[in-house]
Amino acid sequence: MSTLHRLKVEFSGGLELLFGNQRVHTLSLPAVIPVDEARPSEPRSTDVTYLIHYLRTHLLTDRPELFVEGDTIRPGILVLINDTDWELEGEGAYELKNGDEIVFISTLHGG
Amino acid sequence: MAPASCALCQKAKAILKRPKTGQQICKECFFFVFETEVHHTITNAKLFKPGDKVAIGASGGKDSTVLAYVMKTLNERYNYGLDLYLLSIDEGITGYRDDSLETVKRNQQQYSLPLKILTYEELYGWTMDAIVSEIGKKNNCTFCGVFRRQALDRGASSLNVDHIVTGHNADDIAETVLMNVMRGDIARLGRCTLICTQGEDSIKRSKPFMYAYEKEIVMYAYFKKLDYFSTECIYSPDAYRGHARTFLKDLEVARPSAIIDIIHSGEAFGVREDVKVTQKPQQTCKRCGYMSSNDLCKACTLLEGLERGMANSVTTDRARKKLDALGPAPDNLRTIPQFRPAHLPVSVELPKTDL
Numbered sequence: 001m002s003t004l005h006r007l008k009v010e011f012s013g014g015l016e017l018l019f020g021n022q023r024v025h026t027l028s029l030p031a032v033i034p035v036d037e038a039r040p041s042e043p044r045s046t047d048v049t050y051l052i053h054y055l056r057t058h059l060l061t062d063r064p065e066l067f068v069e070g071d072t073i074r075p076g077i078l079v080l081i082n083d084t085d086w087e088l089e090g091e092g093a094y095e096l097k098n099g100d101e102i103v104f105i106s107t108l109h110g111g
Numbered sequence: 112m113a114p115a116s117c118a119l120c121q122k123a124k125a126i127l128k129r130p131k132t133g134q135q136i137c138k139e140c141f142f143f144v145f146e147t148e149v150h151h152t153i154t155n156a157k158l159f160k161p162g163d164k165v166a167i168g169a170s171g172g173k174d175s176t177v178l179a180y181v182m183k184t185l186n187e188r189y190n191y192g193l194d195l196y197l198l199s200i201d202e203g204i205t206g207y208r209d210d211s212l213e214t215v216k217r218n219q220q221q222y223s224l225p226l227k228i229l230t231y232e233e234l235y236g237w238t239m240d241a242i243v244s245e246i247g248k249k250n251n252c253t254f255c256g257v258f259r260r261q262a263l264d265r266g267a268s269s270l271n272v273d274h275i276v277t278g279h280n281a282d283d284i285a286e287t288v289l290m291n292v293m294r295g296d297i298a299r300l301g302r303c304t305l306i307c308t309q310g311e312d313s314i315k316r317s318k319p320f321m322y323a324y325e326k327e328i329v330m331y332a333y334f335k336k337l338d339y340f341s342t343e344c345i346y347s348p349d350a351y352r353g354h355a356r357t358f359l360k361d362l363e364v365a366r367p368s369a370i371i372d373i374i375h376s377g378e379a380f381g382v383r384e385d386v387k388v389t390q391k392p393q394q395t396c397k398r399c400g401y402m403s404s405n406d407l408c409k410a411c412t413l414l415e416g417l418e419r420g421m422a423n424s425v426t427t428d429r430a431r432k433k434l435d436a437l438g439p440a441p442d443n444l445r446t447i448p449q450f451r452p453a454h455l456p457v458s459v460e461l462p463k464t465d466l
Contacts (some may be wrong), residue, residue, distance in 0.1 A: 013173070013329065014341040075360035078329055085330070087128040088115060088135055106341070107173075107282075107329045108356070 004028040005046060005098045009055065013106035015077065018062045025059060029096065048081070049092035051102065066108075078105045119144070126334075130324045130367035138334055145331055149319050150185050156306045158317050161192030164272040167224075168263055169197040171214030174278030176339040177328050178320060182276065183222050196270055197222075200262045201230040202255055203238025207345050214340040221338065229266040231258055235414055236445050243346055246422040251346050254422075257409045261401060265449060267314050279318040282325040282363075285370045286355040288377035293355070297382055304377040324370060399447040410447055415440055 009025045016023045032043045033050050049071060056068050067074060072092055079086040080103040081094055115125045115135045123137035129144075136144065159165065167182055169175045179197060186193045199215045202208050212228065219226040232238050235258060243251050267275045284304060291300035302308065307317040320328065332339055362369040395401065396408035407415070416422045419441070 012333075012341070014343065017342065075364045076356075078326060078333075080333070083126060083334075084124070085127045088125055103333075105329055105333060107325045108360075 003031045003098075005031055005096050005100070007051070007096060007099075008101040009051075009059075010101070010103045011105075012103070013078075014108070015067065015104050015106040018067055019055075019059050020061045027054075027059075029054060031096075031098075045095040047092060047096060048079070048086065048094045048102070051096060052092070066106075073104070076106065076108045078107060079103070080105070127327075127330055130326050130363065131371055133367070141327075141334070142331070145323070145327055146181055146184060146188075149181055149323060150189060152306070152322055153185070153191075153319050156317070158276075158307060158315075158319065159191055159193055159274065161190075162194075163192075163274055164194040164196070164270070165274045165276055166196045166198040166227075166267045166270055166272040168275055168277040169199050169215045169218065169226075170278075171199075171211030171218070171340040172278070173329055173332050173339045173341065174280055174283075174320060174325075176214070176218060176278075176337050177332050178276065178278040179218055179222055179224065180335065180337055181331075182319070183224065194272075195224050196272060197224050197226040198263065198266045198270065198272075198275065199226065199228045200259055200266065201228050201232075202259065203231050203240055204345060205240055207342060208239075210342070211340040214338060217338055227266055227270055229262055229269070231262065234258070234262055234265060234447055235410070237414075237417060239346065242417065242422070245417060248346050250422075254413050254417075255346075257413055261408070261410045261447070264314060264401075265447075268449060272314065274315045274317065276317055276319055278320055280320045280323050280325050280328055281370050281374060282356075282359060284318070284321050284377070285373040286352060286359055288373050289355045289359065290351060300377065300380060301382045304374060304380075322371065322374070398444070400449060401447070414447065415444055418444055 006026065006028050009027060011019050011023055011025075019025065029046050029051065031046055033046050035043060052068060052073060053071065056064055060067055065074070067077070069075065073079060079091075081089045082101055083103075086094065117123050117125050117137035117140050118134045119136050119140040123139065125135035126138050127141050128135050129141075153159065165182070167175065167179045169179055179195075182193075182195060185191065186195060197215060197219055199212060201212060215226065215228075218224075230238075239251065239255055242254050246254075263275055263277075287303045288300065290296075291303055304321075306319075306321055307315055309315055331337075359370065359373075393402055393404060394406075396403040396411055397406050398411045399408060401408045401410065403409070405412075413422070
């Protein structure tokens with residue numbers, strides 16, 4: 001039986017406009033990446049790279065090129081994992097845990 | 112990855128990797144170094160003297176919101192002795208500027224700073240909505256940019272301030288350096304990395320955030336829970352800047368110090384004296400009196416085109432000649448008001464003192 005991770009995902013800095021103008025989303029992801037969606041065919045724990053892929057395919061409503069570039073986030077978007085810069089947490093390779101809070105903030109809008 | 116401890120205090124958990132230095136630091140140390148670096152930028156450049164009246168150009172966006180907060184904090188912490196004001200320009204863009212000005216009005220209350228809002232409508236007789244319905248979305252950024260720059264100066268004049276500070280950050284400056292290199296704009300390339308320039312009526316303009324990374328400004332706003340507004344302007348964005356920005360953000364991923372490196376390159380760029388003399392001398396606009404390098408300043412030229420129904424033709428020299436060939440400008444053309452403090456009483460909205 002696969003377990004589920006419950007995650008809180010927040011968009012700000014204008015990114016919420018790409019996600020139905022909704023800032024906070026609560027979602028459940030399988031703890032292990034489903035084989036048919038994952039790039040490597042062997043099972044691996046659900047990480048932030050998979051979360052980005054999931055958000056892009058399931059929640060994004062508008063203009064994917066403003067959110068992703070290749071299989072990562074578009075440069076200029078900041079990511080925080082439990083209020084810590086994702087650059088300190090292994091970026092896309094960070095393995096998600098139940099209850100994690102992920103924040104995406106665009107810096108690309110006018111100041 | 113195990114959570115690292117802060118490279119500065121060695122105690123708290125690191126929450127941020129600084130793009131400028133690669134250091135991993137905690138929240139409190141981040142606030143402290145961010146504010147202290149801005150303080151050093153201000154003191155090294157000797158931007159202010161005690162008693163100066165300083166207007167903060169406030170759009171409600173991230174940069175100016177953080178700037179207002181940090182200017183107020185530093186003014187109190189280091190006793191700069193500055194009289195701070197918020198100065199906002201209302202371009203008249205429904206669904207964009209009206210919303211962002213609501214943010215500025217909240218900031219006014221939150222930071223207890225007096226606020227002055229100046230509208231394109233009262234200055235030029237045209238809102239951006241009206242301009243776009245006249246000329247379309249193609250060249251409207253030209254109008255908006257020229258009009259905003261003058262509006263800030265005129266607003267500052269009406270507040271009788273010595274100085275305008277704007278929220279331009281390191282990323283903005285690096286972008287501008289790249290754009291000026293690509294366009295071969297020598298005059299602007301020489302000027303764009305100056306922290307302080309002299310504008311109309313000897314009002315200084317400066318950029319206390321010119322060495323502050325956008326990433327850190329946004330992180331600062333996030334961790335301080337500052338209230339800012341973020342939506343793209345509903346009219347077409349500055350496409351040329353967009354290319355420079357995308358390129359710069361890609362560079363930053365590969366090498367975070369690239370942004371500060373480009374600024375340093377721009378600063379080190381010297382313009383030879385014999386190149387400088389070919390640049391046009393400054394004079395004053397024959398119609399409104401604003402500083403200008405031609406008989407008419409850019410705002411008056413653009414406004415004349417709008418009023419004569421030839422708005423799209425005034426963005427090039429050739430089209431200007433065509434306009435002139437149609438005869439002299441009608442004498443009922445609007446003179447853009449200067450708002451010199453001696454002539455006009457200033458009404459400033461004071462923050463409510465409800466606490």
